[in-house]
Amino acid sequence: MGHNINRAAMASKDSRLARLTKICLALPGDNAALSAAQPARFYLPAYIGPRGWVALRLDGGQVDWDEVAELVVGSYRLIAPKRLLTLIGKS
Secondary structure, eight states, X not given: OEEEOXXXXXXXXXXXXXXXXXXXXXXXXXXXXXXXXXXXXXEOOTTTGGGTEEEEEOOSSEEEHHHHHHHHHHHHHHHSOHHHHHHHTTO
């Protein structure tokens, strides 16, 4: 189920809230294809986009937080040191 992000909070000058508008993910494969296929949801962030990262927009209204959690955990599994991977288990 998606949730609305409080637009007034997003318009705030609080830099911590501003950073919540996107999450960068490491994806195996062509991040450019993902951002081209779903530009309203994904884009290539400056500097790290060419290194295989893509950003997910969280300020577009409804956000599927289960999907966000799945993408974040999957991305972490791709880049985390092996010793830290054991801490998150196989959930």
